[in-house]
Amino acid sequence: MPLGSGETLRLSEKLKPFRERVKELSGEDVGLCYQCGACSSGCPLTDEMDLLPSTVMRMVQLGVEEVLNSKTIWICSSCFTCQVRCPRGIDVANVMEALRQLVLRRKYDRVSIDVLPPEELRELPQIALVSCQRKLTG
Amino acid sequence: MELPRWNCCGTVHALAKDDVMHHLAPVRVLLRVEETVEAGLVDEPRVVTLCAMCYNTLKRANHLYRNDSDKRRVIESIMEKESRPYGGKAEVIHLLELLKELGWEKVAKRVEKPLEGLKIAPYYGCLLLRPRGFGVDDPEEPRIMENLLEALGAEVVDIPFKSRCCGAYHTVFMKEEAAELSYKILRQASEMGADVVALSCPLCMFNMADRQGLIGRLFRDFKGIPVLYFTQLMALAFGLEEEAHLDENNPDPRPLLRERGLWR
Numbered sequence: 001m002p003l004g005s006g007e008t009l010r011l012s013e014k015l016k017p018f019r020e021r022v023k024e025l026s027g028e029d030v031g032l033c034y035q036c037g038a039c040s041s042g043c044p045l046t047d048e049m050d051l052l053p054s055t056v057m058r059m060v061q062l063g064v065e066e067v068l069n070s071k072t073i074w075i076c077s078s079c080f081t082c083q084v085r086c087p088r089g090i091d092v093a094n095v096m097e098a099l100r101q102l103v104l105r106r107k108y109d110r111v112s113i114d115v116l117p118p119e120e121l122r123e124l125p126q127i128a129l130v131s132c133q134r135k136l137t138g
Numbered sequence: 139m140e141l142p143r144w145n146c147c148g149t150v151h152a153l154a155k156d157d158v159m160h161h162l163a164p165v166r167v168l169l170r171v172e173e174t175v176e177a178g179l180v181d182e183p184r185v186v187t188l189c190a191m192c193y194n195t196l197k198r199a200n201h202l203y204r205n206d207s208d209k210r211r212v213i214e215s216i217m218e219k220e221s222r223p224y225g226g227k228a229e230v231i232h233l234l235e236l237l238k239e240l241g242w243e244k245v246a247k248r249v250e251k252p253l254e255g256l257k258i259a260p261y262y263g264c265l266l267l268r269p270r271g272f273g274v275d276d277p278e279e280p281r282i283m284e285n286l287l288e289a290l291g292a293e294v295v296d297i298p299f300k301s302r303c304c305g306a307y308h309t310v311f312m313k314e315e316a317a318e319l320s321y322k323i324l325r326q327a328s329e330m331g332a333d334v335v336a337l338s339c340p341l342c343m344f345n346m347a348d349r350q351g352l353i354g355r356l357f358r359d360f361k362g363i364p365v366l367y368f369t370q371l372m373a374l375a376f377g378l379e380e381e382a383h384l385d386e387n388n389p390d391p392r393p394l395l396r397e398r399g400l401w402r
């Protein structure tokens with residue numbers, strides 16, 4: 001069967017909703033991604049990630065919901081370098097936020113500032129604490 | 139003048155498409171801008187920010203409010219207890235944009251103590267330039283901070299990492315990883331001959347200046363480099379030494395400035 005006939009990559013109906021949910025939440029058409037890797041090559045945080053941003057994009061395309069278990073979505077700092085570089089006009093940072101939100105909305109907090117020792121809390125500026133909580137707690 | 143009433147913008151723009159709630163804080167600030175005009179305190183509904191993060195949240199919320207009528211209606215209904223709905227008239231600009239508008243020659247004319255002999259690496263970070271469409275300048279070839287520093291008489295050192303992320307809020311729970319990101323930027327600035335780094339974001343300032351103690355413990359070859367807010371460099375060049383508040387910077391930039399003949 002020739003590749004591209006739709007058979008080899010047909011998405012199971014069961015998995016489609018995940019991709020649709022990400023699309024809705026992020027506002028990005030993940031289907032446009034052609035896996036050029038520009039997002040991954042410019043990303044400053046790949047050293048800390050378990051999946052490259054382009055791999056995350058591929059998994060979302062294929063409806064692989066396990067992408068929600070990846071460390072990458074929490075490591076992405078919304079620096080928008082990928083948004084500037086993507087030749088398909090996709091804002092990968094929006095997709096990352098959608099994936100974080102899908103997890104955070106299950107009453108999950110990635111972090112809790114309660115565990116920070118008081119001396120650390122004192123030295124951290126408000127702008128760090130507010131942005132951290134906005135990004136990593138539900 | 140400073141806005142008579144304002145609140146925290148929330149620091150980050152809510153990216154999820156159904157998240158309207160988090161646009162309230164910046165929209166409320168924008169309404170205050172219109173109210174300030176109505177009260178006759180200023181002529182134009184323009185708000186100037188000095189922070190890259192405020193700039194981003196206010197500008198993006200403004201864009202969303204003006205262009206997404208559904209979300210606008212929702213925001214209006216939640217804010218019904220305000221004096222009136224926000225009219226979408228406020229304009230958000232960064233101080234760098236205002237200076238550019240005034241003209242670099244005009245800025246240069248105000249200079250009393252040119253920053254001659256001082257090599258400065260401008261650092262933009264993320265939100266001053268990105269996402270595309272919401273920055274103060276071209277996201278890949280910015281010139282605005284360079285132009286300002288040149289108008290102040292300084293020598294600009296162009297570093298490739300000038301718009302690379304400093305680690306942002308990861309400084310809270312991943313401080314060593316964030317410190318490494320900042321270290322790489324600072325090391326590059328030093329290696330390329332910069333005396334100091336100039337920036338325009340309080341979070342970048344914390345990560346790249348206040349965290350230098352941690353950076354030094356993690357990376358033994360790190361020697362430290364002063365980091366200044368761009369407005370501090372302006373104050374210095376305009377002969378407003380007290381207003382520069384250089385005693386608040388850590389590491390202290392004064393010894394180096396003294397060496398260059400720029401501090402008493």
Ligand code: SF4
Nearest residue numbers: 033034036037039086
């Ligand atoms: S840069 Fe855009 S098209 Fe290329 S892999 Fe990343 S998301 Fe896909």
Ligand code: SF4
Nearest residue numbers: 043076077079080082
């Ligand atoms: S926004 Fe996230 S994924 Fe994109 S380059 Fe920045 S850290 Fe990497």
